[in-house]
């Protein structure tokens with residue numbers, strides 16, 4: 001008797017980014033910030049303090065100010081973080097072909113991770129590979145996506161086989177595409193210095209993630225090794241080193257900095273040096289032409305286009321700098337699409 005053909009076994013891929021408001025209007029921004037800033041992995045305070053402090057005070061004050069910035073960022077296609085994510089999903093799906101089903105979700109707001117996982121379940125995939133789109137692991141970004149995904153699938157009757165790509169700080173395609181993009185800018189203008197500005201996190205977050213107290217926020221992070229594989233600071237330094245090597249930069253030709261600290265009355269220190277403080281000092285050192293990278297992101301968003309591309313440019317020029325240029329993010333660059341597909345296939 002002929003054996004029945006085995007059902008087609010497809011692999012589900014879930015690409016996840018952080019999330020963005022549904023519109024740049026204050027009520028939608030408020031809803032987004034309420035979800036984001038009450039996540040215990042982002043604001044690691046007891047829930048009894050976090051909810052009243054952030055929902056009751058911080059978010060109502062911040063939402064109208066953030067909404068104004070989102071209005072500057074918004075395009076005809078909506079929020080860049082969202083449309084670049086959807087473009088990437090489409091391109092990776094085309095690259096991987098019919099043996100894969102690629103879905104896209106956001107940790108906060110829409111499209112939700114829940115909906116994206118349900119799409120994969122409805123497609124009867126054999127197993128799921130989750131790729132949080134954060135190159136460097138942080139408990140507040142990658143860790144939060146992992147927790148959310150596990151929360152959702154653990155409640156399904158049939159729990160799928162699932163794996164996570166937790167960090168790609170040194171991935172050749174991630175580095176290689178940023179090198180390509182940087183060289184394109186360097187061909188148009190002569191730069192004195194390169195600034196690699198990463199999203200900041202509280203120092204406490206790094207120390208809490210340190211295995212066997214290996215990390216002391218000092219020279220321990222200068223090499224990336226088995227003891228600090230998930231140390232956010234060590235991963236940022238590793239990304240900078242690899243980008244600098246690809247661009248042919250000597251150590252004195254680049255600086256690693258950290259941006260977007262949430263100003264807190266508690267004044268807890270965030271990773272340093274702070275980008276805004278470093279860039280103001282550059283012109284006095286004769287550095288007048290700066291190429292700026294935002295390598296904690298793989299898609300352009302508020303943090304790249306507005307904070308690095310616009311606000312830091314203004315600060316630099318006010319301090320006497322002449323030329324500040326942001327390298328665009330990877331978005332759905334063909335080299336990056338190939339790299340994401342390769343990462344999935346290796347998994």
Ligand SMILES: C=CC1=C(C)c2cc3[nH]c(cc4nc(cc5[nH]c(cc1n2)c(C)c5CCC(=O)O)C(CCC(=O)O)=C4C)c(C)c3C=C
Pocket residue numbers: 018019020021041042043062066079081134138140141199200201202260262296297300301302303
């Ligand atoms: C690299 C990944 C990210 C980490 C780590 C991260 C930590 C982190 N962020 C905040 C507070 C805010 N971040 C905001 C925007 C934002 N953050 C990331 C990524 C990481 N955040 C992205 C991709 C974006 C942009 C989203 C977009 O819509 O374009 C914001 C909102 C904007 C604002 O009001 O300034 C806040 C607030 C904290 C507190 C934190 C770690 C503790």
Ligand SMILES: [Fe+2]
Pocket residue numbers: 199260
């Ligand atoms: Fe953030």
Ligand SMILES: [Fe+2]
Pocket residue numbers: 214215216217218219220221222228231233234
């Ligand atoms: Fe360290």
